[in-house]
Amino acid sequence: MGELNLSEAEVGRAREAAARIAADTLAEIEGKTTVAVERAVLRLLGVEGVTQDGVPWSNVVVDDLLSRDLLDKGAAVWFVRARTADGGSPEDTARRMVRGEVDYGSLPRVEPEDLRGRMRSLAREGLDRIDRSRSVREERLAELGRGREPLRYLIVATGDIHEDAIQARAAARGGADIIAVIRHTAQSLLDYVPEDGSIQGVGGTIANRGNFRVMREALDEVSEELGRYIFLTNYCSGLCMPEMAVLGAQERLDVMLNDSMYGVIFRDINMVRTFIDQHFSRALLARAGMMINTGEDNYLTTSDAFEKAHTVLASQFINEQFALKSGLAPGQIGLGHAFEISPKLEDSFLFELAQAQMVRQIFADCPVKYMPPTKYMTGNIFQGNVQNALFNAVSVLTDQSVHLLGMPTEALHTPHVHDRHLSLENVDYVFRAIRHLGEDIVFRPGGRIETRASNVLDKAVDMLEEIAGMGLMQAISEAMFADIARTREGGKGLEGVVAKAGDYCNPIAELLWEERALS
Amino acid sequence: MGELNLSEAEVGRAREAAARIAADTLAEIEGKTTVAVERAVLRLLGVEGVTQDGVPWSNVVVDDLLSRDLLDKGAAVWFVRARTADGGSPEDTARRMVRGEVDYGSLPRVEPEDLRGRMRSLAREGLDRIDRSRSVREERLAELGRGREPLRYLIVATGDIHEDAIQARAAARGGADIIAVIRHTAQSLLDYVPEDGSIQGVGGTIANRGNFRVMREALDEVSEELGRYIFLTNYCSGLCMPEMAVLGAQERLDVMLNDSMYGVIFRDINMVRTFIDQHFSRALLARAGMMINTGEDNYLTTSDAFEKAHTVLASQFINEQFALKSGLAPGQIGLGHAFEISPKLEDSFLFELAQAQMVRQIFADCPVKYMPPTKYMTGNIFQGNVQNALFNAVSVLTDQSVHLLGMPTEALHTPHVHDRHLSLENVDYVFRAIRHLGEDIVFRPGGRIETRASNVLDKAVDMLEEIAGMGLMQAISEAMFADIARTREGGKGLEGVVAKAGDYCNPIAELLWEERALS
Amino acid sequence: MNEHVDLVTAYGDTRGDGAVQLSFTLPVTSGEKARQAALILAAKMGLEEPRVVLMDPIDPTFTYFILYGRTRESLDFSSIQVHEAAYEIMAPEEINRFIRETFGRKLVVIGACIGSDAHTVGIDAIMNMKGYDMHKGLESYPEIRALNLGAQVPCETLVARAMEEKADAVLVSQVVTQKNAHLKNFTRLIEILEAEGIAERMVLIVGGPQVTLELAKELGYDAGFGRGTYPEHVASFLVQELAGRKTKRG
Amino acid sequence: MNEHVDLVTAYGDTRGDGAVQLSFTLPVTSGEKARQAALILAAKMGLEEPRVVLMDPIDPTFTYFILYGRTRESLDFSSIQVHEAAYEIMAPEEINRFIRETFGRKLVVIGACIGSDAHTVGIDAIMNMKGYDMHKGLESYPEIRALNLGAQVPCETLVARAMEEKADAVLVSQVVTQKNAHLKNFTRLIEILEAEGIAERMVLIVGGPQVTLELAKELGYDAGFGRGTYPEHVASFLVQELAGRKTKRG
Ligand code: B12
Numbered sequence A, B: 001m002g003e004l005n006l007s008e009a010e011v012g013r014a015r016e017a018a019a020r021i022a023a024d025t026l027a028e029i030e031g032k033t034t035v036a037v038e039r040a041v042l043r044l045l046g047v048e049g050v051t052q053d054g055v056p057w058s059n060v061v062v063d064d065l066l067s068r069d070l071l072d073k074g075a076a077v078w079f080v081r082a083r084t085a086d087g088g089s090p091e092d093t094a095r096r097m098v099r100g101e102v103d104y105g106s107l108p109r110v111e112p113e114d115l116r117g118r119m120r121s122l123a124r125e126g127l128d129r130i131d132r133s134r135s136v137r138e139e140r141l142a143e144l145g146r147g148r149e150p151l152r153y154l155i156v157a158t159g160d161i162h163e164d165a166i167q168a169r170a171a172a173r174g175g176a177d178i179i180a181v182i183r184h185t186a187q188s189l190l191d192y193v194p195e196d197g198s199i200q201g202v203g204g205t206i207a208n209r210g211n212f213r214v215m216r217e218a219l220d221e222v223s224e225e226l227g228r229y230i231f232l233t234n235y236c237s238g239l240c241m242p243e244m245a246v247l248g249a250q251e252r253l254d255v256m257l258n259d260s261m262y263g264v265i266f267r268d269i270n271m272v273r274t275f276i277d278q279h280f281s282r283a284l285l286a287r288a289g290m291m292i293n294t295g296e297d298n299y300l301t302t303s304d305a306f307e308k309a310h311t312v313l314a315s316q317f318i319n320e321q322f323a324l325k326s327g328l329a330p331g332q333i334g335l336g337h338a339f340e341i342s343p344k345l346e347d348s349f350l351f352e353l354a355q356a357q358m359v360r361q362i363f364a365d366c367p368v369k370y371m372p373p374t375k376y377m378t379g380n381i382f383q384g385n386v387q388n389a390l391f392n393a394v395s396v397l398t399d400q401s402v403h404l405l406g407m408p409t410e411a412l413h414t415p416h417v418h419d420r421h422l423s424l425e426n427v428d429y430v431f432r433a434i435r436h437l438g439e440d441i442v443f444r445p446g447g448r449i450e451t452r453a454s455n456v457l458d459k460a461v462d463m464l465e466e467i468a469g470m471g472l473m474q475a476i477s478e479a480m481f482a483d484i485a486r487t488r489e490g491g492k493g494l495e496g497v498v499a500k501a502g503d504y505c506n507p508i509a510e511l512l513w514e515e516r517a518l519s
Numbered sequence C, D: 001m002n003e004h005v006d007l008v009t010a011y012g013d014t015r016g017d018g019a020v021q022l023s024f025t026l027p028v029t030s031g032e033k034a035r036q037a038a039l040i041l042a043a044k045m046g047l048e049e050p051r052v053v054l055m056d057p058i059d060p061t062f063t064y065f066i067l068y069g070r071t072r073e074s075l076d077f078s079s080i081q082v083h084e085a086a087y088e089i090m091a092p093e094e095i096n097r098f099i100r101e102t103f104g105r106k107l108v109v110i111g112a113c114i115g116s117d118a119h120t121v122g123i124d125a126i127m128n129m130k131g132y133d134m135h136k137g138l139e140s141y142p143e144i145r146a147l148n149l150g151a152q153v154p155c156e157t158l159v160a161r162a163m164e165e166k167a168d169a170v171l172v173s174q175v176v177t178q179k180n181a182h183l184k185n186f187t188r189l190i191e192i193l194e195a196e197g198i199a200e201r202m203v204l205i206v207g208g209p210q211v212t213l214e215l216a217k218e219l220g221y222d223a224g225f226g227r228g229t230y231p232e233h234v235a236s237f238l239v240q241e242l243a244g245r246k247t248k249r250g
């Protein structure tokens, strides 16, 4: 598509403000950690498995330390000291810790350097495992190659991973490049990862190591069959965000839905908790070479796509800065936006075209992810296919990187096997039919489209500078995103936020930041 | 839409060649008339109704004159002379003529001037009736106004005019601007107009005065209800083409499918017969202030839309010239084309866009009629809706005048009541969503679209100049249109072609041509 | 079929033709045998002249079908009993006046999206100031105190709050219906309300895109509202229902 | 349902869920009563948990519905008998060789689109040089003399010509099916052929988008071909059928 004439200066101002916003927010949380972060650390140090009542060891250990007011030093410290004392398996140590068999007061003294060394060598093992699965991905990609952009992203959400696998294979054979397993409705509010083989999901499927493996295997198999690497997506969100990052990284997921604010706004998770969790999680995802998908599309389900288009752009700038500060490379930052404008609006297509093209230009190095119409989809599944056709057209016209296929049945149910089939046919045809239209047409300077884009950009700049002034947490409590307000003290999971002691240590974070350059 | 840069010179050459082609063809048929033309004349002179075995009087009279080798003077001459002799009702005269009660040899002698005078005054009455219905249309249009372009053209084809009327009303309420009653499959090969209230149609509904009235009434009623004049379309084609023109003009139809070659190519009607019939028919339609729709769209059902795009353009130039030579104003000439390109072709949308825009520019004063995908529609009614969506997009982008709505069920059956409903929703949305996109984008000079358009134009020029050389009839016998070959002597209805005698007279034609300026 | 005035069946292009379109997937490999299977299934559904108009292989193990046919079935339209919630729709002003005159106090309405359902747009549309589609929500009614607890509210929390606020009505939304999640949550709530013995005391209203009045009644609620509901619909029903109960109690 | 390996039913997202989509129009005014009518009709078609997901007024007298539900029906896939025309598909060269070796003469095939049907694209696709979708038509077979009479051929003309050409096979196309026009024409032709006593002597083949083998057999033809047929399919069947008859006659 011919380029839109956008003010470089304005874009610069926006980025600059967003950088300030991210920096200030991170400064605020600097001195804090969360139970979720500590659980993730323990998992990487080798604490796996569950108690006989199915609670993950990482949870019981961290809860135990929290109840003893010991968590402020970091779970790693106590775990490693306890281990050194006995030298059993990680699980034995964990068991002894929670059984109260470890007298934290009188643990044999270890030299700080010595302790640090042991923590780091365990941490190194943990990261090696992640690095290994990263290189497996790289090898397979090199060998098989990937689909052509816009990549076709399809969701499965039967609630049963084995049924999901069947449908994912069918979707891949039909042309899917990325399969996202939608997560069980209630999971993001669970403060632990449900054990393997556990309950039937609703509105989605349980996300845990066992289920990740089932789908990874299915996709590897079908990737071979098709000679095309099929990417796997799940959610790095909710109260277990950092642990999801660990599991995803270990089980070679390729993409994770991960947003710096979604949990706060749409799941009413405490904002301090979320900002800490996302910062650490993203560093892990960066290390694992995974792509994140942010969730700005969601804003347009609660606020109007025409009125609030600038909030999406503003949020993308913020998500970008948070991501960079966690060490994600631009190529790993999949910013989200969506075709959610009201079909009743005249020239709605022009406005979506303006937004999509603007986002593409402003975040040129990011694999932007474009989401389909959902809010204005209805029970008219025939017309739904038409709405999706125009969405498909904008996507290929503006050359988006990741294209989430809309379903004709969006308003009715999580996709049936033929819903995906019909959507793939829709996309095949539209992409093919207008493949090079973008190259063949030029925007009329000062036309409706260009004007719309500049207006949205200007409003985003104003919004970002306003936020930079008041601080992001304040902005959220004033419902500046999605028209939903959340307070700094409100929301779920605040009790899991802990102030770090002076000698707090998180060996994983240390290595991640020291070695950021590498990733 | 930004204008395509097309060579004026080439367009000029094409028109010039087409004018020669039309002129030469008309010269060839100059000295001939047909039974259909003569029947039409009789109808306009007042010969209506049918015999007790349901054969129209116009048919029996003309057949009788033909069998007596008297038709070469024109039916009008004999009819008027016979009438003067008795002075009864037109029907009485007709009855006496066919009963052999008229001794043509010894009819009382009339002064040529006198005879001509009587013929012309009867003809004048005939044309007055047409002029009256034309002014009724003009009044209603002035009072009610019409829909916004592209006008929404929908078809009904239940086979039963009363069922058609129900569906037409529903369609109009859903937004239709033009209702076309598709004609009974077998009718175009009937050499007479089936009497009123006759058989159930197949694949369409019988076209005759009675049925025209039923639908006209229904549409007038719903026009009032909606405050929008709804146009009525039928077919001026087949072996009764001139009579259809008469009936349509009298019963205030607004649009008629009328092509200078369709009958020859797709119905295997003799070409001499067709050229004579269309020439006279169009003069009547011109007088009645009706719009014609030509049938180039049909070529693409038997030949490939990409390969043979230039044959459509060439034929449009020819149809335009024939139309002008019959006295139709550019505003009455609805040239047909269609979105029939293979959906398997990459950039198919670009090629259709090129064609549609080119046609729009070249025939700027003609109400171009754009037809939907039909040939590549399948039983996948969901995907069909997507194909129609892209067709709708091209139509509003290039600002076509008349838009025939594609049906998701095109490959299956003549439309069901909800098929139209779904198509109207499709069009509503797409037209609204991209309403001003055309104004907002410009073609890249020398891009795929512009290049495609010039190539098609060049090929059309070559084709037209080749045809100008060999003559149109020769061209048809070489399958230059639709890949279908027809011979000059072959096809149906040749027996109905008669060489005119020196004193042949067609009072209707006389008046029509004398008064052409008026219409 | 055509004769009887009130016998109706599906209509394609001729009264009584019974034209019906059908689509489904069969877990079999595409082919003549699969086509037959689709026809048999359609026949078992009572379709005459069933036609497979599309047989599309989704992959080697699934085949998608689109069919047309004519249903033999018809029904007597005149005999259909709809139990529509018997109330007239009033304008917001009317409703407020009615409240002042009938109850002489503000009504307390408490709402939430229960269980793990986070779809608040629906309940917000009914309760919040902003409302829906230009129709302002209950919050904008001077005579109504509207408390919207929002998303993912545990049944217990809602009930406790309703009791402490002495709510006149409880409004519950459920949007996620997969695996009948909504039924489970609705049932759970009504059980708790009954356990607390307050089910009778309050007007219990449910809503959601797949909620119907029948469903609500079956589950023991006073009313259910589906797609396209406006705040005034709910308020109208509520005030009329409460007025009714008042007079009953005398 | 899941247990039995060969019991199959519709599949949405879980084996055995029976998910089916349905759409139709009822000649009634949109409203709650109309919605009920649609549900009743769906129930009569054996759908469980029928849901109206769209009720769209087409105009005051018609309402369009889209529904989803679960069919109770299932069928034993293993028991399905398809009578597929028993022949293997051969390549053009094979076919020509087979003709030379088996019959030692050119076969004469005459085709037409009968009645008032002017849809020749189908029969042309089978018979003409050009063929269809890169598959050359019978005209291109050196061992076949293919005569395509084209559109709107009266049955009488076709039969007369077939006799005079001593045709080995007659190929007939019908595309227009409204009001069962195709059945009428097919029936008429077979009657004339039988009257002339040549129905046995020639291989009679019909085709068209809505033609199936079953239909052809019912009507007394030897084979029927539908959408997506290629010339070699027809030729393969033809030569194998003729060879069969030859040996029978001995
Ligand atoms: C917006 C939306 C979201 C937003 C919700 C934001 C928010 N704060 O509400 C976000 C992005 C967060 C979201 C998330 C999810 N969603 Co969602 N979402 C939708 C969507 C696109 C629109 C829903 C909507 O807002 N409709 C507009 C409102 C106004 O309509 P309404 O809800 O029907 O409400 C009206 C009436 O029903 C009635 N009403 C509703 N409630 C009440 C209550 C009372 C008392 C009364 C009187 C009336 C009433 O009045 C309202 C106004 O008329 C639908 C698809 C669709 N097009 O419907 C999917 C959909 C509902 N979501 C779905 C799913 C599965 C999810 C997830 C669970 C997926 C996942 N696993 O991550 C998540 C998790 C959220 C959760 N835990 O519940 C599925 C549900 C499938 C099913 N039938 O079970 C749907 C159908 C999409 C799909 N096809 O998969 N979603």
Ligand code: B12
Residues within 6 Å of the ligand: B182, B183, B184, B185, B186, B203, B204, B266, B298, B301, B302, B374, B375, B376, B377, B378, B409, B410, B411, B412, B413, B414, B415, D111, D116, D117, D118, D119, D120, D121, D122, D123, D125, D126, D132, D171, D172, D173, D174, D175, D176, D177, D178, D205, D206, D207, D208, D209, D210, D225, D226, D227, D228, D229, D230, D234
């Ligand atoms: C092209 C076309 C036309 C062209 C025909 C040009 C021509 N010379 O053939 C034109 C524009 C002239 C036309 C006119 C009409 N058409 Co038309 N037309 C179509 C269209 C768009 C495509 C048909 C086609 O060419 N398919 C491609 C070929 C290759 O497929 P096929 O025919 O199925 O053939 C394959 C197989 O069936 C098989 N086969 C077919 N015949 C035979 C024979 C033998 C012996 C064998 C072995 C195999 C075989 O092999 C072929 C290759 O695989 C269809 C809609 C659609 N998309 O299907 C409507 C359609 C067939 N037409 C229709 C109608 C009603 C008409 C008209 C009657 C409308 C009118 N009243 O004016 C007219 C009149 C023509 C007439 N008297 O028959 C309806 C029929 C409705 C119905 N089911 O009864 C359709 C379905 C459109 C619609 N939805 O209304 N039409």
Ligand SMILES: Cc1ncc(COP(=O)(O)O)c(C=O)c1O
Residues within 6 Å of the ligand: A183, A184, A185, A187, A188, A235, A236, A237, A238, A257, A258, A259, A262, A267, A293, A294, A295, A298
């Ligand atoms: C970025 C992001 N995270 C998370 C979710 C929802 O997942 P969950 O509710 O399971 O956290 C979404 C919703 O699609 C999302 O966009």
Ligand SMILES: Cc1ncc(COP(=O)(O)O)c(C=O)c1O
Residues within 6 Å of the ligand: B183, B184, B185, B187, B188, B235, B236, B237, B238, B257, B258, B259, B262, B267, B293, B294, B295, B298
């Ligand atoms: C210009 C024109 N005339 C006539 C017809 C067909 O009508 P009939 O076959 O009844 O002549 C068509 C086909 O749609 C057409 O395009």
